Amino acid sequence: MENALRMVLLLDFYGPLLTDRQQEVFQMYFHDDLSLGEIGEELGVSRQAIYDIVRRTGLILEEFDSKLGLIERHRERQLLYGELLALIELCRQDGASSPHLIAMEEKILKARSTS
Amino acid sequence: MENALRMVLLLDFYGPLLTDRQQEVFQMYFHDDLSLGEIGEELGVSRQAIYDIVRRTGLILEEFDSKLGLIERHRERQLLYGELLALIELCRQDGASSPHLIAMEEKILKARSTS
Numbered sequence: 001m002e003n004a005l006r007m008v009l010l011l012d013f014y015g016p017l018l019t020d021r022q023q024e025v026f027q028m029y030f031h032d033d034l035s036l037g038e039i040g041e042e043l044g045v046s047r048q049a050i051y052d053i054v055r056r057t058g059l060i061l062e063e064f065d066s067k068l069g070l071i072e073r074h075r076e077r078q079l080l081y082g083e084l085l086a087l088i089e090l091c092r093q094d095g096a097s098s099p100h101l102i103a104m105e106e107k108i109l110k111a112r113s114t115s
Numbered sequence: 116m117e118n119a120l121r122m123v124l125l126l127d128f129y130g131p132l133l134t135d136r137q138q139e140v141f142q143m144y145f146h147d148d149l150s151l152g153e154i155g156e157e158l159g160v161s162r163q164a165i166y167d168i169v170r171r172t173g174l175i176l177e178e179f180d181s182k183l184g185l186i187e188r189h190r191e192r193q194l195l196y197g198e199l200l201a202l203i204e205l206c207r208q209d210g211a212s213s214p215h216l217i218a219m220e221e222k223i224l225k226a227r228s229t230s
Contacts, residue, residue: 096211
């Protein structure tokens with residue numbers, strides 16, 4: 001399951017670099033949790049052909065990430081946003097009060113959810 | 116020159132997806148500002164061959180960016196960091212004072228310079 005989560009994340013970041021067929025199969029297998037046999041039936045090809053696409057697409061995605069490192073950069077940004085939100089809370093505990101603190105919080109929450 | 120800046124930025128984001136030769140030629144032309152003839156001489160190939168590599172590599176990079184949009188996402192983050200820094204300044208003008216504001220500022224400045 002941990003692997004499936006990583007694969008879905010890789011697909012999010014690098015999916016547009018794949019062919020339509022690779023995206024489709026990968027999505028069905030890791031995101032929609034269909035079996036190799038079910039996907040093969042759906043697309044009219046053998047279970048083995050689907051297995052080959054899934055395996056090869058995983059390798060391609062990992063190679064993209066080893067070159068561009070977008071997942072790690074994403075993780076670092078999420079960490080930063082979390083730290084900034086915690087610091088805003090600490091500012092409040094210090095008695096600092098400003099509508100601008102609220103504006104910051106909103107901007108960071110938005111960035112965190114769309115990043 | 117505006118085009119050269121864009122090309123250098125594209126190379127920053129997607130360079131690792133290129134071949135070594137594409138990276139090398141693109142770097143020499145757009146970053147080091149050598150002429151096609153100079154690069155050709157340096158690498159022992161014709162000016163025309165260098166022109167072809169530069170042109171083709173530019174198209175490849177633009178295609179990567181049309182798919183992944185990293186330049187636009189980078190621009191949006193830089194904008195966010197600038198807005199957050201401005202809001203911290205406004206908090207200060209409101210009389211809010213906390214060491215945590217300074218910590219936030221430092222984290223944002225660091226993220227802005229390494230993003």
